[in-house]
Amino acid sequence: MMLFAVQLLNGLQLGVLLFLVAAGLTLVFGVMDFVNLAHGVQYMVGAYLAVLFTGLVGNFFLALLLAMAAALVIGLLLEVLIYRHLYERDHLDQVLATFGVILFLNEAVRVLFGSAPLSVAMPETLSGGVVLMNGLLYPVYRIALILVGLGVAVLLWVLVTRTRIGMLVRAGATNAQMVSALGINIRRLFMIVFGFGVMLAGFAGFLAAPILSVEPGMGDSLLILAFVVIVIGGIGSIRGAFFAAIIVGLVDTLGRTFMTDIAKLVMSPSTATDVGPAVASMLIYVLMAAVLFFRPTGLFPAKGQQA
Amino acid sequence: MSDTPTLTTASAGRTPASPRLLGLRLPIAIFVLLALVPALATVLDDSFITLFVIRVMIFAIAAVSLDLILGYGALVSFGHAAFLGIGAYGIGILSAEGIYDGLVAIPVALVAAGLFALVTGAISLKTRGVYFIMITLAFAQMAYYTTTSLSAYGGDDGLTIWRRTEFFGTGPLDDRLTFFYVTFGCLLAVYLLCRMIVASRFGRVLTGAKQSEIRLRAIGIDPYPYRLVAYVIAAMICALAGVLLANQTEFVSPAYMGWHRSGELIVMVVLGGIGTLHGAIIGAAAYLLLESLLQDVTHHWQLIFGPFLVLVVLYGKGGLVRLITGVRAHG
Numbered sequence A: 001m002m003l004f005a006v007q008l009l010n011g012l013q014l015g016v017l018l019f020l021v022a023a024g025l026t027l028v029f030g031v032m033d034f035v036n037l038a039h040g041v042q043y044m045v046g047a048y049l050a051v052l053f054t055g056l057v058g059n060f061f062l063a064l065l066l067a068m069a070a071a072l073v074i075g076l077l078l079e080v081l082i083y084r085h086l087y088e089r090d091h092l093d094q095v096l097a098t099f100g101v102i103l104f105l106n107e108a109v110r111v112l113f114g115s116a117p118l119s120v121a122m123p124e125t126l127s128g129g130v131v132l133m134n135g136l137l138y139p140v141y142r143i144a145l146i147l148v149g150l151g152v153a154v155l156l157w158v159l160v161t162r163t164r165i166g167m168l169v170r171a172g173a174t175n176a177q178m179v180s181a182l183g184i185n186i187r188r189l190f191m192i193v194f195g196f197g198v199m200l201a202g203f204a205g206f207l208a209a210p211i212l213s214v215e216p217g218m219g220d221s222l223l224i225l226a227f228v229v230i231v232i233g234g235i236g237s238i239r240g241a242f243f244a245a246i247i248v249g250l251v252d253t254l255g256r257t258f259m260t261d262i263a264k265l266v267m268s269p270s271t272a273t274d275v276g277p278a279v280a281s282m283l284i285y286v287l288m289a290a291v292l293f294f295r296p297t298g299l300f301p302a303k304g305q306q307a
Numbered sequence B: 001m002s003d004t005p006t007l008t009t010a011s012a013g014r015t016p017a018s019p020r021l022l023g024l025r026l027p028i029a030i031f032v033l034l035a036l037v038p039a040l041a042t043v044l045d046d047s048f049i050t051l052f053v054i055r056v057m058i059f060a061i062a063a064v065s066l067d068l069i070l071g072y073g074a075l076v077s078f079g080h081a082a083f084l085g086i087g088a089y090g091i092g093i094l095s096a097e098g099i100y101d102g103l104v105a106i107p108v109a110l111v112a113a114g115l116f117a118l119v120t121g122a123i124s125l126k127t128r129g130v131y132f133i134m135i136t137l138a139f140a141q142m143a144y145y146t147t148t149s150l151s152a153y154g155g156d157d158g159l160t161i162w163r164r165t166e167f168f169g170t171g172p173l174d175d176r177l178t179f180f181y182v183t184f185g186c187l188l189a190v191y192l193l194c195r196m197i198v199a200s201r202f203g204r205v206l207t208g209a210k211q212s213e214i215r216l217r218a219i220g221i222d223p224y225p226y227r228l229v230a231y232v233i234a235a236m237i238c239a240l241a242g243v244l245l246a247n248q249t250e251f252v253s254p255a256y257m258g259w260h261r262s263g264e265l266i267v268m269v270v271l272g273g274i275g276t277l278h279g280a281i282i283g284a285a286a287y288l289l290l291e292s293l294l295q296d297v298t299h300h301w302q303l304i305f306g307p308f309l310v311l312v313v314l315y316g317k318g319g320l321v322r323l324i325t326g327v328r329a330h331g
Helices: A002-032 A039-057 A060-081 A091-113 A140-162 A164-174 A176-181 A186-208 A218-233 A238-266 A269-294 B003-011 B019-044 B047-070 B081-096 B102-124 B129-148 B176-199 B201-211 B213-218 B223-249 B259-272 B278-297 B302-315 B319-330
Strands: A129-131 A137-139
Touching: A002 A039, A002 A140, A002 A164, A002 A186, A002 A218, A002 A238, A039 A060, A039 A091, A039 A186, A039 A218, A060 A186, A091 B129, A091 B259, A091 B302, A129 A140, A137 A140, A140 A164, A140 A186, A140 A238, A164 A176, A164 A186, A176 A186, A218 A238, A218 A269, A218 B129, A238 A269, A269 B102, A269 B129, B019 B047, B019 B176, B019 B278, B019 B319, B047 B081, B047 B176, B047 B223, B047 B259, B047 B278, B081 B102, B081 B129, B081 B223, B081 B259, B102 B129, B102 B223, B129 B259, B176 B201, B176 B223, B176 B278, B201 B213, B201 B223, B213 B223, B259 B278, B259 B302, B259 B319, B278 B302, B278 B319
Parallel strands: none
Antiparallel strands: A129 A137
């Protein structure tokens, strides 16, 4: 029971990180129809900026501010230099060019910081643990991460559904051409959405830095999970990204913890220890396949709906 | 590529033949050049060349199979390496179980990849565009993570193959030259098969669906089954490349189906010239050559290759095939 509670929190935590990455990605897909494989790299960049700036200034929160600014600059630089020329191209070109960006940035951090995993110290105020129930100690930082993530989700929801810019973003996801025809500067809207998405991914990377190891290529596996989230949630939908991220985070974490035990119920222990992890790592993809089979545009498609 | 100058000088000063013959000249040149590689290696006394070109041809098979669905069906599959890996693991797992007979192992490997393609393709092909890219990627990752957790077969560390695939109790693949010509024969057969497919009614439906799905539906053809069959065929061809790769390296690991590998396969197809089939062969050669050259320059070769790829996408439409044929048109 206690293990279950801990894993539930860990699952929520993965879900929150996934949401921060997927939110930007789904908007970029939805509004610009742009396949940005390099979005996961922005998460990695955020984590490395955490290493860099906490080392430079010492203070975690000041470092966070600086890192966000730097992440935005890096993202916008890439947008102006490369991505901007790809919006009109087909998906294949977008995939290839952003694949090139991934190769470059992964190798660049390897050159600058080395291949060995790095870590970032937790801020003093958030270190230590809280007793949740019957002696269960859970780190404050992880709880703070979950709360901050949920806070950002609420903020995003308000931004997208209650403000003018959010309305434009939703309209853009439904029909970008129409929005442009109505006199909105769609390029500027793209840039705002893109910059925002990049910062969210960087933010996720920064928050993850103290609890996960910071290494080259760390964004790649998360990117693919974020893809699964977006496909399940429906492209362009913030609400979909949120629910799908939480579902994927929970299913993946709980699956990895309990699948072997579940497998033991129906087969011999030795086969179960073989089959369990294999099935656990397949769970979210099976889930995705199932969702697609019944709802090809995801659980919360953006078109004609609130985002 | 070394064949660029040969081609231009050969065609210079001659009146151009019919477009059909011109179209055949490049693929013929490619295969003649490939067939002569072992002789060249003997003359230069450099056995590395043969090994390198075997690797090129193996990846060329995989790239040609990807070009069949990517170039002719416009299906941007970002999970094609999964089939390479399944083919390789078919050989690896069977050899771990003591089965080395090629007449058993190869069909098993190909059918396994075909079945995986049938199931995942049936789901993925229901979707379009961005969804298709992400779903093929996700399914390939699923295969990847499954192999990493196969602790009985090496898991993360991969699996060493102690004996190469045998036929009728003999091991012809142990001889380098035989291996070379077996791979050469496979590539030639695959190329001709794909040419036939593309030229057939089936192939025309595939390209028709790429141009306008609505028009195709209007004349009463549902492209879905055609795409699915093409997807399965491409997967099985790619698995053949996996079979050869496992035999060459005598090792299989999950990295064979990592998503970087899928990306590389797309790079090969586009670098060589998409939708030409022989472009995929040139692309595979160019990519592997570039990789080994850049690796000689710096360990961090991707630092150079990444921006190069971006530049190719932004400014290099048509790939190397257009470069070669374009030069010829001016000469």
